Amino acid sequence: MRICGRLLKVVVCILLILGFCGCWDSRELNKLAIVMGMGIDRGDDPGTLQFTAQVINVGEIRTAGENGGGGGQGKGYVNFEDTGNTVFSTIRDITNQSSRKLYFAHNQILIFGRSVAEEGVTKYLDFFLRDPETRLNVYILVAQDSARDVLNVESNIENIPAQNIKSMVEEESAFTSQTIAVRLYEFKDSLLVKTKAAVAPIVEISQGSDGNISKINGTAVFKGDKLVGTLNKTEGRGLLWVLGKVKSGIIEARTPQGSLVSMETVRADGKFSSEITDDGKVKVTISIREEGNLGEQEGPENLSDLSEVAYLEQQKNNVIKSEVMAAIRKAQELDADVFGFGESIHHKYPKEWAAMEDNWDELFQQIEVEVKVDAKLRLTGRISVPAVPE
Amino acid sequence: MKLEKGIITNTQLMFLIISFMEFMVLAINFVYPISKESTWIAILVAYALVILIALGYTAIAKKYPGKNLVEINDIALGPFIGKIFSALYIWFFFEYLIHFSYYFNSFWITYIMTETPRIVFVVFLMAVCAMAVKDGIETIARCSVIFAILVGTMVISIVVAQISKMELSHFLPILDMTPKVFIQSVHIILTIPFCDIVVFLMILPYTDKNTQIRKPVLLAISLSTALMFICVLASTAVLGVRMGTSTSGTFAATREIEIAAILARVDVLIAITLLITIFIKITVFYYATVLGLAQMLKLRSYKPLIVPIGLIACAISANLYPSDMEQVYCAQYIWPFNASIFEILLPAITLVVIALQSVWKEKGAAE
Amino acid sequence: MIALLIVAFAVILLIQVPKLIKKKYWRELLVYSVLMTLAFVMCLLYALHVDVPNPVKNTQYYIKELFPFSYK
Numbered sequence: 001m002r003i004c005g006r007l008l009k010v011v012v013c014i015l016l017i018l019g020f021c022g023c024w025d026s027r028e029l030n031k032l033a034i035v036m037g038m039g040i041d042r043g044d045d046p047g048t049l050q051f052t053a054q055v056i057n058v059g060e061i062r063t064a065g066e067n068g069g070g071g072g073q074g075k076g077y078v079n080f081e082d083t084g085n086t087v088f089s090t091i092r093d094i095t096n097q098s099s100r101k102l103y104f105a106h107n108q109i110l111i112f113g114r115s116v117a118e119e120g121v122t123k124y125l126d127f128f129l130r131d132p133e134t135r136l137n138v139y140i141l142v143a144q145d146s147a148r149d150v151l152n153v154e155s156n157i158e159n160i161p162a163q164n165i166k167s168m169v170e171e172e173s174a175f176t177s178q179t180i181a182v183r184l185y186e187f188k189d190s191l192l193v194k195t196k197a198a199v200a201p202i203v204e205i206s207q208g209s210d211g212n213i214s215k216i217n218g219t220a221v222f223k224g225d226k227l228v229g230t231l232n233k234t235e236g237r238g239l240l241w242v243l244g245k246v247k248s249g250i251i252e253a254r255t256p257q258g259s260l261v262s263m264e265t266v267r268a269d270g271k272f273s274s275e276i277t278d279d280g281k282v283k284v285t286i287s288i289r290e291e292g293n294l295g296e297q298e299g300p301e302n303l304s305d306l307s308e309v310a311y312l313e314q315q316k317n318n319v320i321k322s323e324v325m326a327a328i329r330k331a332q333e334l335d336a337d338v339f340g341f342g343e344s345i346h347h348k349y350p351k352e353w354a355a356m357e358d359n360w361d362e363l364f365q366q367i368e369v370e371v372k373v374d375a376k377l378r379l380t381g382r383i384s385v386p387a388v389p390e
Numbered sequence: 391m392k393l394e395k396g397i398i399t400n401t402q403l404m405f406l407i408i409s410f411m412e413f414m415v416l417a418i419n420f421v422y423p424i425s426k427e428s429t430w431i432a433i434l435v436a437y438a439l440v441i442l443i444a445l446g447y448t449a450i451a452k453k454y455p456g457k458n459l460v461e462i463n464d465i466a467l468g469p470f471i472g473k474i475f476s477a478l479y480i481w482f483f484f485e486y487l488i489h490f491s492y493y494f495n496s497f498w499i500t501y502i503m504t505e506t507p508r509i510v511f512v513v514f515l516m517a518v519c520a521m522a523v524k525d526g527i528e529t530i531a532r533c534s535v536i537f538a539i540l541v542g543t544m545v546i547s548i549v550v551a552q553i554s555k556m557e558l559s560h561f562l563p564i565l566d567m568t569p570k571v572f573i574q575s576v577h578i579i580l581t582i583p584f585c586d587i588v589v590f591l592m593i594l595p596y597t598d599k600n601t602q603i604r605k606p607v608l609l610a611i612s613l614s615t616a617l618m619f620i621c622v623l624a625s626t627a628v629l630g631v632r633m634g635t636s637t638s639g640t641f642a643a644t645r646e647i648e649i650a651a652i653l654a655r656v657d658v659l660i661a662i663t664l665l666i667t668i669f670i671k672i673t674v675f676y677y678a679t680v681l682g683l684a685q686m687l688k689l690r691s692y693k694p695l696i697v698p699i700g701l702i703a704c705a706i707s708a709n710l711y712p713s714d715m716e717q718v719y720c721a722q723y724i725w726p727f728n729a730s731i732f733e734i735l736l737p738a739i740t741l742v743v744i745a746l747q748s749v750w751k752e753k754g755a756a757e
Numbered sequence: 758m759i760a761l762l763i764v765a766f767a768v769i770l771l772i773q774v775p776k777l778i779k780k781k782y783w784r785e786l787l788v789y790s791v792l793m794t795l796a797f798v799m800c801l802l803y804a805l806h807v808d809v810p811n812p813v814k815n816t817q818y819y820i821k822e823l824f825p826f827s828y829k
């Protein structure tokens with residue numbers, strides 16, 4: 001009898017373990033259409049949207065060796081498009097065209113067409129926040145015209161346009177730092193705060209040497225959830241200086257003799273703190289610390305001389321300051337607090353914030369800004385003087 | 391009470407000094423922008439001078455066999471002035487420690503790993519050197535035998551590989567500079583690579599034949615100068631006009647090597663040479679600092695002092711200079727004067743005092 | 758960053774101090790404590806990006822005063 005009881009317990013355990021394999025919800029790999037990129041545009045009829053999903057075509061992925069001719073002639077991806085009233089219904093409708101159900105867990109980017117961005121993006125974001133399969137770390141971008149066209153532009157290096165755009169966003173923010181790379185959770189955080197303006201990089205299609213290429217150019221600024229304006233490259237980097245998100249970049253300056261010098265930023269750090277002055281105005285102090293090396297010089301001067309180094313550091317300070325001020329001025333023009341100054345006041349002065357929150361728009365126009373930059377020039381590379389006769 | 395119980399043989403001492411001075415192969419980068427093609431002449435002049443100075447050091451050491459520098463200062467100059475001198479010497483060794491750490495850090499970041507923060511290499515190097523110092527002078531001396539031979543072989547093989555790119559016309563014009571510039575370059579070579587053997591006054595008492603140290607010291611100086619001379623000749627012959635522009639002349643010369651299109655990019659050997667020689671140099675200075683401090687404060691062992699001094703050195707040397715260019719400027723214009731005080735002036739005063747004392751003693755004995 | 762520093766220092770102290778106490782090296786312990794405090798303060802200043810007191814600047818200053826002639 002005792003052995004029987006034990007045997008029963010063992011059998012029950014095994015049955016329970018079998019149950020946890022997840023057989024009910026199993027989805028085989030060959031029934032999945034893995035989505036790499038998504039785009040949302042305004043549909044032809046008012047109130048509808050056009051959804052584009054870029055799915056990997058696994059059988060046709062070209063490897064590096066087979067590039068151009070020979071082997072499979074098909075593209076490595078397929079774009080499915082459909083129109084509908086809500087995002088979820090449109091996505092499900094795509095099963096009318098696709099042999100497999102769309103699988104979102106590997107999605108890399110989400111592009112909003114310009115028309116949709118100007119209308120307001122919140123109603124389209126809700127599905128991506130709610131669904132358990134989509135992830136919050138997709139990159140958000142705004143297309144210059146339509147997202148569908150951007151997802152159709154092929155690149156020569158990457159197989160899949162969505163992969164291409166994702167790598168460009170990451171590279172851009174790491175190596176030139178003129179546009180901010182925004183993930184869905186950061187975008188959502190900005191949308192949740194009333195006074196902070198969300199931003200996203202803009203991707204446009206331009207004429208390349210053979211065919212179209214997609215390029216990242218500029219930052220889109222949202223007020224609430226509507227697109228109101230853009231920041232160009234200088235202003236975009238100014239925003240990144242303030243937020244402390246510059247990872248690397250090139251600063252150009254002029255020597256006292258007038259020739260151009262480019263300096264590479266190796267490390268940068270930015271913080272800001274705000275306070276309310278006695279006459280009720282807001283004062284923001286931004287401190288930026290930066291370290292860089294001399295990358296290139298045009299002229300024949302000896303820039304290892306200590307006085308020249310000090311001059312170049314001062315020039316770097318000026319360049320950074322002007323970029324930051326340009327960004328602040330554009331933000332004030334668009335009346336959008338992209339930096340989060342309002343939130344920093346909220347954190348520091350919660351009681352006064354309740355009164356200030358509603359007229360933050362006017363207060364933002366009148367903030368006093370003090371920018372302190374500490375830029376250093378550390379190394380000059382392999383040579384100390386240029387290759388010119390003495 | 392003896393703080394250091396290890397004994398090294400005279401041969402080990404010689405190799406230690408050789409591997410210590412082999413850092414010159416890279417230290418002359420500070421001199422290249424000043425005395426461009428005539429650096430080799432400056433080396434010869436400096437060699438003649440350093441032999442005289444080394445004779446002075448060994449005279450001090452022979453007068454008090456078995457006693458390191460701190461003890462010598464106490465005995466020869468009296469307790470009060472002796473302590474001041476010892477403190478100055480220890481501070482000097484510590485300054486060398488942080489300067490060399492900074493140089494290593496900066497070299498590695500410029501040429502090998504550009505984006506690393508400035509404290510990383512300092513911490514790693516200091517940790518290794520701390521481990522070496524903990525093991526005592528015997529271990530260091532044993533390592534240095536291997537290192538000296540290794541570095542010597544690498545330098546010779548690099549020089550041999552560069553033969554095809556050498557041109558004798560790169561040596562001309564000879565001495566195309568004002569005397570002031572030439573004297574400056576001699577001064578720099580004298581103080582930075584050559585005369586920091588003053589630190590060996592801390593180590594000489596721990597050899598087994600205390601009184602016969604003149605031979606290993608002079609032999610070591612001669613051998614390493616010969617190696618360095620060959621290296622400078624080779625670099626000058628290869629680079630010629632370009633010497634003054636590069637931030638590291640030997641490195642630039644080594645980059646040019648290309649044998650049968652297979653063996654190229656051997657400049658990493660120079661980086662390894664730098665690593666090994668800096669390790670020996672920093673270890674010796676670290677050891678001298680810690681030992682001297684323990685001796686001055688009459689402690690029973692120098693081992694507890696290793697970690698704090700290392701940490702202080704890390705914190706200071708990470709940001710010692712705001713930029714690499716300032717270090718070059720300091721090495722060329724400021725350091726020769728600073729170092730001369732400690733390497734030439736203080737030992738000279740000691741020597742004079744010793745000589746006077748022996749004269750007075752003779753007079754007293756005669757009377 | 759600072760938390761990491763404190764943890765590292767705590768580990769070092771935990772390893773080294775018991776050895777000193779066991780050997781009854783009181784004088785060494787005193788010197789050790791003084792130097793470790795100095796080291797901790799300096800590393801903390803470095804971590805906070807404050808300028809650590811720099812011997813080089815002082816050297817440059819007094820050399821310039823002491824030696825009116827120089828190579829420049």
